[in-house]
Amino acid sequence: MSTHRLFRFPKPAWMNNANTRTFGVYTAGALFSLGFYILIDIANWSKSAMNASDPAVHITFVDWIPGICSALGMLVINSIDKSRLSADSFSYSGNGVAWKARLVLFLGFALLAGGLAGSVVVLVLKYVVTDYTWPTMWLGAGNVVANALVMLSSAVLWVAQNMEDEYTYNLAL
Amino acid sequence: MAGIKTIIGLSFVLAIGFLLVILSATLFTNKNYLTLLVVATYVVAPLPNWICGRAANPDDFMESSGSGVIDLGRFLTGFFVVMGVALPTLLWHSAQIVGAAAAMSVVGGLLIYGTIISFTMFFQEEQEF
Numbered sequence: 001m002s003t004h005r006l007f008r009f010p011k012p013a014w015m016n017n018a019n020t021r022t023f024g025v026y027t028a029g030a031l032f033s034l035g036f037y038i039l040i041d042i043a044n045w046s047k048s049a050m051n052a053s054d055p056a057v058h059i060t061f062v063d064w065i066p067g068i069c070s071a072l073g074m075l076v077i078n079s080i081d082k083s084r085l086s087a088d089s090f091s092y093s094g095n096g097v098a099w100k101a102r103l104v105l106f107l108g109f110a111l112l113a114g115g116l117a118g119s120v121v122v123l124v125l126k127y128v129v130t131d132y133t134w135p136t137m138w139l140g141a142g143n144v145v146a147n148a149l150v151m152l153s154s155a156v157l158w159v160a161q162n163m164e165d166e167y168t169y170n171l172a173l
Numbered sequence: 174m175a176g177i178k179t180i181i182g183l184s185f186v187l188a189i190g191f192l193l194v195i196l197s198a199t200l201f202t203n204k205n206y207l208t209l210l211v212v213a214t215y216v217v218a219p220l221p222n223w224i225c226g227r228a229a230n231p232d233d234f235m236e237s238s239g240s241g242v243i244d245l246g247r248f249l250t251g252f253f254v255v256m257g258v259a260l261p262t263l264l265w266h267s268a269q270i271v272g273a274a275a276a277m278s279v280v281g282g283l284l285i286y287g288t289i290i291s292f293t294m295f296f297q298e299e300q301e302f
Contacts, residue, residue, distance in 0.1 A: 025244050029251025036252075037259035041266055048267035161244065 024160030028153045032074070035149030039067045042142040053136045062126070063143055066118035070150040073111030078157055080105055112151055119147040179295050187288040193281030197274040207264055208278035214257040215286040219293065221249035257282045 045051060046059045080101055123140035197208045225246025258279050265275035 022247060025247040026251040029248035030255040032248070033252040033255035034259060037256065037263055041259075041263035044263055044269075045267040048269065050266070050268045157244075157248070 021160050021163045024156055024163065028157035028160060031149050031153035031156060035070075035146040035153065038142050038146040038149065039064075042139050042146075046139055051136070053132070057132065057136050057139065059139055063122055063139065066115045066122060066143060066147050067150070068115075069111050069118060070115030070147045073108045073113075073115060074150055074154040074157075076108030076111060077105060077154055078161070080108070082158075082161055112154060116144075116147045116151055119143040176295075183288050183292055183295075186284055190281045190284030190288065193277045193284065197270075197277035197281065200277075201271050201274050205270065207270055208261060208274055210260055211257050211278045211282035212285065214253055214260065215282045215289070218250060218253035218257065218286055219289050221246040221253070225249075254286065257286065 042063070043059055046057075051057070119140075123144050127137050127140035191212070194208060194212050198206045223246075225242045228242050261270065261275035261278045261282075264270045265272050270278075
């Protein structure tokens with residue numbers, strides 16, 4: 001294995017540790033929870049007495065769309081079995097499993113990136129262009145933070161699950 | 174035995190946790206029982222790991238679907254633990270509970286969760302033999 005390495009620095013040994021992997025999955029859950037509850041927070045804050053905007057500004061369904069896209073993208077990405085990605089077509093007798101996996105994965109990443117971009121769009125078009133000041137601006141900024149956290153959680157979960165493959169491989173050999 | 178002392182200490186911590194959460198709901202001027210949601214969260218939090226640990230067979234290396242179920246359980250556990258902190262914070266942020274009530278319910282909830290986790294840790298090793 002080590003002779004097939006491309007880069008000069010090896011992957012650090014703790015990366016293949018099972019404990020690191022477990023910690024990564026817990027961290028991913030925590031980050032997703034943080035993002036989800038920031039979304040709930042802006043919805044709750046929008047209808048509460050703290051929202052003192054004079055022409056009343058509330059979140060509408062538009063503010064929820066990026067979050068829904070991000071969550072769906074995360075679900076799609078992490079439902080894919082990662083070992084199918086490197087599967088050559090001949091080893092699975094021409095079913096094109098790797099191709100299908102890449103297509104579904106592309107859809108997932110598109111949903112995730114679309115969610116983050118959409119939250120920035122909502123922030124700019126609904127709250128920045130219309131010159132709202134800070135406490136109202138949180139409705140848009142929190143949306144961006146929440147989507148970024150969901151994306152980060154998805155990345156952490158991805159890395160953790162790839163770690164698991166290496167670990168199982170070493171153990172199986 | 175150390176077991177008796179452990180049980181007494183853990184039940185003491187559990188009682189303090191419940192005391193803090195219940196006081197956070199009733200002590201302040203606007204009595205609302207939203208902070209009791211924290212107790213429900215931390216009671217539910219160990220369940221996904223427990224259920225998914227039973228559902229999967231960790232000794233099976235050839236079966237790759239087994240670890241996915243375990244990962245789901247861990248993901249949900251992380252979700253619930255942060256939820257117990259995030260829920261009072263967001264209620265405080267939208268002025269539905271006061272800040273002291275939020276802090277008390279978070280500390281109480283962490284005590285309850287710590288009790289449950291350390292209880293299972295202390296008494297799990299007896300099962301393995």
